[in-house]
Amino acid sequence: MxxxxxxxxxxxxxxxxxxxxxxxxxxxxxxxxxxxxxxxxxxxxxxxxxxxxxxxxxxxxxxxxxxxxxxxxxxxxxxxxxxxxxxxxxxxxxxxxxxxxxxxxxxxxxxxxxxxxxxxxxxxxxxxxxxxxxxxxxxxxxxxxxxxxxxxxxxxxxxxxxxxxxxxxxxxPPVNYRDAFAEVVKYGVAMDRGIFELLQKECERLRARDRRALERVVFRCVTAKALVVARDERERGPRAILNYGHTAGHALEAASRFRVSHGRAVAFGMRVAAKIALSLELCGPRLVEAQDALLTEYGLPDRSPAVDPARVLAAIEHDKKARRGRVAWVMPRRLGHAEPGHVVPAGVVRRFVRKALA
Ligand SMILES: NC(=O)c1ccc[n+]([C@@H]2O[C@H](COP(=O)([O-])OP(=O)(O)OC[C@H]3O[C@@H](n4cnc5c(N)ncnc54)[C@H](O)[C@@H]3O)[C@@H](O)[C@H]2O)c1
Ligand SMILES: [Zn+2]
The missing domain is CATH 3.40.50.1970 (Rossmann fold)
Incomplete structure (x- = not known):
């Protein structure tokens, strides 16, 4: 304990x-x-x-x-x-x-x-x-x-x-358990490389719901969240990092009228965000590959949900976190570190969202 x-x-x-x-x-x-x-x-x-x-x-x-x-x-x-x-x-x-x-x-x-x-x-x-x-x-x-x-x-x-x-x-239920790993991977990619490595190392135990392995993962995730929340309780700045994967993720969830679960949508959102970051040279290809592989290992495969890309793009525009009409993306820079507040050209967003849903 x-x-x-x-x-x-x-x-x-x-x-x-x-x-x-x-x-x-x-x-x-x-x-x-x-x-x-x-x-x-x-x-x-x-x-x-x-x-x-x-x-x-x-x-x-x-x-x-x-x-x-x-x-x-x-x-x-x-x-x-x-x-x-x-x-x-x-x-x-x-x-x-x-x-x-x-x-x-x-x-x-x-x-x-x-x-x-x-x-x-x-x-x-x-x-x-x-x-x-x-x-x-x-x-x-x-x-x-x-x-x-x-x-x-x-x-x-x-x-x-x-x-x-x-x-x-x-x-x-297995679906609810699996979906939560999208958020756990999020902490690993955006905030704590140690969580990412723990997920890689303990995959088998975690998939079998081993309590000891779970305790370690929960402890590290709570620590990661507590650190940002202590600095920014009311989400005026750094807490936005917790939205990694949530810009395209929320949009997909809303555009699918919540048929796509939150976890699957966040996994989709992280895949899109990482590919955008790579194309803008904000991160390297190894991060994208490692993240994709880990999501797949935890049962969040890269299958495109049948949702109209135009609806997803429209939902991104309405992102409630948009400030003065601009959507602020959280972009991964290296494993365990992401940065909030990136403005991504609309053409780039369109290209990667369409590709992810093709
Ligand atoms: N306040 C926050 O900071 C914050 C952050 C993330 C998400 N949320 C909110 O959390 C909600 C989603 O939470 P969730 O995924 O835990 O969903 P949930 O609470 O709806 O639980 C999912 C399902 O699992 C069942 N369930 C729960 N525990 C169980 C158990 N031990 N055994 C068997 N069945 C069990 C529930 O009855 C439900 O059917 C959303 O409304 C979301 O907006 C809030
Ligand atoms: Zn979430």
Whole structure:
């Protein structure tokens, strides 16, 4: 088991990474000493929520459990309203605690609800997907989707603690597990060459969900994310590096009307970004080849999704991260190092997006 501390403007918080970490969870809740607690979870993760409730029982806290339907649709204003109504019925006061047990969907919804209930109460994240462990549970972004726009409504509300238990990953559906590796490869290419090498070396173990190997990967990804988030909590500058692969990736996701999953779209986005970087002589061919090979090894093959390139290009234009009409690309320079803020000529973008979808 390892513990690392993430700095946030509202105070730092621990991230505990291990296997079967019930005791740590119990001690943590004891230290937080809440007046009462609510576990927010989804219909697929309910057994893990019960495990968490049982684990913390000896601390004297008996949490109530609120279950939302599994899936992105629970990240809505309607679902938020229902969660808050539950808090109200349970008479959760300012010293109350929310425990989010689930993937990024539950984490974003429960974190948002905690941030606005009584102007903000504490939340502990127990991520149960690999994506939530390496990405969404750390950094303090919460929120729900607007009617048309993803993540449009939200807050910055860092958790009081994150407890990532590798045991949870055993029941995760294979597609969800595989997709998360797109984000892990992202950290390796854009921020930490050590992660890239770990992925190369431990491929077999990681594909078999070996807990020890997973702990190491999660630890390094959380460290990478924590370092940028500590410098730039509100995404005014350096945090943009986490968007590597997401410019073309988000565009593909939106253009496919979310038929292409986020992970596959980010893998596509990284392949496109690296090829653009190579053509602009920002990186060498070895990086492109190594990245492509690693993505393929983790089950994210270079198969072109059947999406109209014109729609993807239009979506890139609408990139919400576009500043004054310009899209800022994150470009890889060498393994483990990327740079945000690159403006890529429209003709180059067109050429590589069309080629990737041919
Ligand atoms: N806040 C952030 O910084 C941030 C960052 C990245 C992504 N996100 C958000 O995270 C969400 C995606 O997260 P996700 O990929 O974790 O999806 P998810 O939470 O929807 O989980 C995916 C599926 O797996 C199921 N599941 C979760 N854990 C399980 C387990 N241990 N065993 C069996 N089934 C399990 C869920 O019920 C769901 O059906 C998106 O809404 C995205 O916008 C937020
Ligand atoms: Zn992502």
């Amino acid at each position: 390892v513990r690392l501390i993430v700095d946030a403007a509202r105070g730092s918080y621990p991230v505990i990474i291990g296997s079967e970490v019930h005791r740590e969870l119990r001690n943590l809740v004891r230290r937080l000493d809440p007046s009462s607690a609510v576990i927010v979870t989804d219909s697929n993760v309910r057994p893990w929520a019960h495990r968490v409730a049982k684990a913390i029982k000896p601390s004297g806290v008996k949490p109530s459990i609120y279950v939302v339907p599994a899936g992105e649709r629970s990240k809505s204003m309607t679902a938020l309203h229902d969660v808050l109504a539950f808090f109200e019925r349970q008479k959760i006061d300012r010293a109350g605690l929310v425990i989010a047990v689930g993937g990024g969907t539950v984490g974003d919804l429960a974190g948002f609800a905690a941030s606005v209930w009584l102007r903000g109460i504490r939340v502990v994240a127990v991520p149960t997907t690999l994506l939530a462990m390496v990405d969404s549970s750390v950094g303090g972004k919460t929120g729900v989707n607007g009617v048309r726009s993803k993540n449009a409504i939200g807050t910055f509300w860092p958790p009081s603690a994150v407890v990532a238990d590798m045991a949870c990953l055993e029941t995760l």
